[in-house]
Amino acid sequence: MTSDILIARAARKLPITEVAARMGLGDQEILRYGHDKAKIAHHAVAALAHRPRGHLVLVTAINPTPAGEGKTTTTVGLGDALNRIGKRATVCIREASLGPNFGMKGGAAGGGHAQIVPMEEMNLHFTGDFHAVTAAHNLLAAMIDNHIYWGNDLDIDTRRITWRRVMDMNDRALRDVVVGLGGVSNGFSRQTGFDITVASEVMAILCLARDLDDLHKRLGRIVVGYTTDRRPVTARDLKADGAMTVLLRDALQPNLVQTLENNPALVHGGPFANIAHGCNSVIATETALRLSDYVVTEAGFGADLGAEKFLDIKCRLAGLSPAAAVLVATIRALKMNGGVAKEELGTKDVAAVTRGCANLGRHIENLRGFGLPLVVALNHFAGDTPAEIQALQAYCARHGVTAIPCHHWSKGGAGAEDLASRVVELVESKEADFHNLYPDSMPLWQKIETICTRIYRAAHVEAAPGVRAQLELWEEEGHGRLPVCIAKTQYSFSTDPDLRGAPEGHVIPVREVRLNAGAGFVVAICGQIMTMPGLPRHPSAETIALNDLGQIEGLF
Template identity: 55%
Template sequence: MNDIEISQAAKEDPITDVAAGLGLSADQIEPYGAVKAKIKLPVKGDIKHSKLILVTSINPTPAGEGKSTVTVGLGDALKRQGKKVAIALREPSLGPVMGMKGGATGGGYAQVVPMEDINLHFTGDMHALTEAHDTLAALIDNHIQQGNELNIDPRQVIWKRVLDINDRELRQTVIGLGGRTSGVPRQDGFDITVASELMAILCLSKNLADLKTRINRIVIGYTYDKKPVTVADLKVGGAITLLLKDAIKPNLVQTLEHTPAIIHGGPFANIAHGCNSVLATQTALKLADYVVTEAGFGADLGGEKFMDIKTPVLGKTPDAVVIVATVRALKYNGGVNKKDLETENLDALATGSANLKRHVESMQRYGVPVVVAVNRFNSDTDAEIKQLLAYIKNDLQVPAFDTTVWANGGGGALDLADAVVNATNQSSTFKPLYQPDDDLVTKMTTIVQKIYGGKDVVLESKAKRQLRRFAKYGWDKLPVCMAKTQYSLSDNAKSLGAPTDFTIHVREFVPKLGAGFIVAMTGNVLTMPGLPKHPAALDMDIDADGKITGLF
C-alpha cells in the first residue's frame, strides 16, 4: 500500500484518549472533530526534566530523505520501549504538497494521522497566517491611500503579500492600477506563507502577549527620510494578533501507533528558520519524558537555526542530535544523476559520504552527542548499507543504525532508539556557535566557516548599504537567518558533496525585528517557489464518496 492507503486504513484513538495519555484533561483541549484538537494555553510544567532529541539531515535530493518519517518512527520506537514520548513537528505547506516534495506527515508505517487533514487544511493555521499577513498588507496600502500620515515611501514598503502555494507568477507584481480610487501604484510581490515573518513570530512567541509584542515590532517599510515604520506606528498590532488567537494554540494528533504528536507552525528552513513552534516544543517537554522534534532540510539550515535561533528562546538545548542520511542522497552528492539513484554505486556513495561527515562535524561543534540514522529505501543494496554503516562507525566514530521505519514503523528503529536514549544520558555542554554581541558579518562568517565549510562571506552593493543603515538603527547584532539553497552546503545548488574554499554571496538583507533576526538572502534562493513540470496535484483526485487518492 502507498502512504495514503496506509493512513486511510488506520484505526485512530479518540483525541481525548491521546490527550489523556499526556495528562491533559478533556477541558484542556479544543477538539476539531474526533481525532485532532488544539491544546489550550498555558500548559503547566517544567521543561528541564525531559530529554529533547533533534532530528536533522544531510543535504537532500529534491524529493527529500524521509526526515519526518524517521522522526515519527523514532518516537514510535521509544513508545514501544515504554517511554512517555511526544513528537513535535511542523505543519505542511500546500506549496510542496501540491508541488514536488510532498507533505510533512512521514510515510509508510511511520506517519502522523489523519494524513489527509494535516496535509491539506488541518485546523486552519496556515489560512489564519495568510489572512493576518495580507490584512496587514491591506492596512499599509490603505494608510498610504488615506493621506499617509506616517510619510511612508511606497517604494520602500518591504511587507509583501503571501499565498500558501507555489505561484511563480506572483513573485513580482504591480499593484494599485485603475485610477485614484484603486490605490497608489507601486511594485510589489508575493512570498509563500511559510516565509512570512508572522510565521516566524508565531513559532517563536511564548504566549499571546509575546505574540502581540513581536507583531508590533515588525518593520513594514521606511519613510521618505529613511526612518523605519513598524506595525506599532500603524496602530494595528491588536487587530493582527486577534486573527491569530486560535492559530497560536498547538495542534494535537497521533501517529499510526498512537504516539502523541504536537504539530504546529511551518517555516521553511531554506528561506526561514525551519523549526516548529517554541510553544509546541515546550508543551511536549512539559507533558512527556522524551520529545522528538525536527528541523527542516539539512543540518546546515534547519539544524543550525534550531541551535542558534530557536534554542535561546526555547530555554532548553537538545540532549542528542539524530542526523538522517540516505544512500541515494549520498550517491546524489557523489555525482550520480537523479534517474540513476536506484542503481548500486559504491564509489559514488564513498565520494558523497563527505557530505555526511561535514554535517556530523557541524552538529558536534555544539557539544551535543550525535547519532546517525540511515533511512533505508527499497532500492538500497546490502553492500551499500554495509559500506555506509562501516564508514560512519569507523571513520566518523559515531553510532549509526539501519532504520526501516517506512516498512516497519517503530519496530524499524528500536536499535536507534536505544542509542538515542544512551546519547541523551551522556554528559554534554552546549556551545553556542557565536556570541550574541558579534556583528552580522562575524555571525555569517562563523556559520559559513564552521557549518558550511566555506571560506568567506561577500556582500553585494545593496547588502552593504543595508548593513550601514542597520548599524544606525542598532540592528547590526541581531541573530542571522541564512536564506540559502537546501541542495548544497554552498549557495550554488549544483555544488554538491562537501565543497571547500567557497564564498557565500549575500545580495540583500530582510529585517525581521518581530521574529528577532535578520534574514540574509544568498545566491538565487527564492521566497516564492514555483511548481515543477509535473506537479503532484496532477495525480490527486477525490471520488463521489469523498475518498482521496494520489496524496502520496
C-alpha cells in the same frame, strides 16, 4: 507494496480525547477539531510552566536529494520506538504548506508505518493555522496602503515599504507586482510583491512566541517600511498589531494529533528552512517538553540549514538545549552525492557510497561543532546491499559515530528500537555541551560570514551593493544582537543546487537582507533562492483529484 496513503487510511485512530489523556490533558484542556484533531488550549499551556522539561532530541539529515532521505519518517519512527521501550515520548513537527503539496514534494507527515494521522487533513488546511497567518499578514499590508490613501499621517515613503503580501501557494507571477493601478480610488501605485506564507515574518513570530502577550508584542515590532526621513515604521505605529493578534489567537494553540501507533504528536507552525528558520513552534515544543520524558523534533532540509537555524535561532531565542541529535541518511542519497544518477541508484555501488559519505561527514563535523552527541540513522531501503551498509557504518566508525540501520518505514516503531536505545544512551550519558555558533555581540555581517565559512565552508562571502550599509544601519537602530537566518538552496552546501557532496572554497553571494524585528532575526538571501517558489513543469496539482468514493488521489 502498500502505499503511504492506504496505510494511513487503514489506521486505527484513537479519539483525540484519549490521546490527550495519555499526555495528562483533560477534556477541558483541549479544543476538539472533529474526532481526531485538537488544539491544546492557552490556559492548559500556561498551567504547565512550572513543570520540569524532558529531553529534547533533534532529528536532522544530509542535504536532500531526489533519492529521498526520510527525515520526518525517521522522526515519527523514533518517537514510536521510544514509547515502545518505555519512554513517554512526543513528536513535534511542522505543518505542511499547500505550496509544495501542489507543486512537487507531496505530503509531509512521514511515510510507511511511521506516519502521523490524519494524513490528508494535515496536508490540506488542517486546523486553519496557515490561513490565519496569511490573513494577519495581509491585513497589515492592507492597512499600510489604507493609511497612505487616507493622508499618510506617518509620512511613509512609498518607495521604502518593505512589507510584501503572502499566499500559501507557489505562484512565480506574483514575485514582483505593481499595486494601486486604476485611478485615484484605488490608492497610490507602487511596486511590491508576494512571498509564500511560510516565508512570512508573521509565521516566524507565530513559531517563536511564548504566549498571546508575547505574540502581540512581537507583531507590534514588525518594521513595515520607512518614513521620508528614514525612520522605521512598525505595525504598532499603524495600530494593526491588536487585530493581527485576534486573527492569530486560535492559531497560536498547538495542534494535537497521533502517530499510527497512537502516540501523541504536536504539529504546529511551518516555516521552510531554505527561506525561513525551518522549525515548528516554540510553544508546541515547550508544551511537549513539560508533558514528556522525550521530545523528538525535526528541523527542515539538511543540517546545514535546518539544524543550524534550530540551534542558532530557535534554541537561542527560546532558551532550549537539545540533549542529542540524530542525523538521517540513506544509501540511495549517499550514492547520488557520490555522483550516481537517479536512474542508476538500484545498482550496487560501494565506491559511490563511500564518495557520498563526504556529505554526511561534513554534517557530522558541523553538529559536533555545536557540542551535540549524535547518532546516524540509516533509513533503510529495500535495495540497500550489505556491502553498501557496511561501507557507511565503517565510514561513521572512523568518525567516532554509530550508524544504525532503521526499518521504521516497514515495521513502525519496532523497526527503530535500536536507534531509540542509542538515543537514550546518548542522552543519559549527559555528553551534550550545547553552545551556539556565534555570540549575540558579533556584528551582523560577521555572523553571516561565520555561518557561510564554518557551516558551508565557503572561502568568501560577497555582499551586493548596499547590503553591508543596511546591516550597519540596523545595528545603529539596536538590532545588532539579533541572530542571522540564511536563505539559500537546500540542495548543496554552496548556492549551486547541482553541486552535491562536500564542496568547499566556493563563494556565497548575499543579494539582499531583510529585517524581521518582530520575529527577532535578520534574513540574508543568498544566490538565486526565491521567497516565492514557482511550480514545476508538471506540478502535482495536475494529478490530484477525488475518486468515485470521494477520497483524495494523487496528493501523496
